[in-house]
Amino acid sequence: MNLKVRLAAMNFLEFAAWGAYLTSMGTYLVTIGMATQIGWFYAIQGIVSIFMPALMGIVADRWIPAQRLLGYCHLLAGLLMLATAYAGQQGLHDLLFPIYALSVAFYMPTLALSNSVAYNGLTQAGMDTVKHFPPIRVFGTIGFICTMWLVDVLGFQANQNQFVASAAVSLLLFLYTFTLPHC
Secondary structure (H helix, E strand, C coil): CCHHHHHHHHHHHHHHHHHCCCCCHHHHHHHCCCHHHHHHHHHHHHHHHHHHHHHHHHHHHHCCCHHHHHHHHHHHHHHHHHHHHHHHHCCCHHHHHHHHHHHHHHHHHHHHHHHHHHHHHHHHCCCCHHHHHHHHHHHHHHHHHHHHHHHHHCCCCCCCHHHHHHHHHHHHHHHHHHHCCCC
């Protein structure tokens, strides 16, 4: 398969995992009586974004190839997102935030890792990243919109299934990373 198509699919899945819950999580938290906690759920994304990409970048630079680390982070984020959905379904609201925070801690570094994988693949193929990356990245936005729309159409905005949808996409991307070029 064409490298640019493969990288576009990776970007689609990368942002589809985020789009499944980012815009509708507040609705779900209101539904389960955690309206006062919405700010913390969104703030934790910024907080972990301060240090987790740097930590995972060091790991990718020294020990684990970026495409593998991208997959492992999605595996952990996906499993933790499933645990988040389970905690919500079981009414374990005290566990909901810590599990969600761990999931986001493993997801946030994947934003930078997916860019590294794309840039590395394009460079190895002798392509100009400035010219060829932007059309690939657009598929991330399309993926975000598609899962956001799917969650709405399926009626998942007010329940924990938005986290299940996110987890499914993350686990699919984990498997897909085994087909990506070596970094």
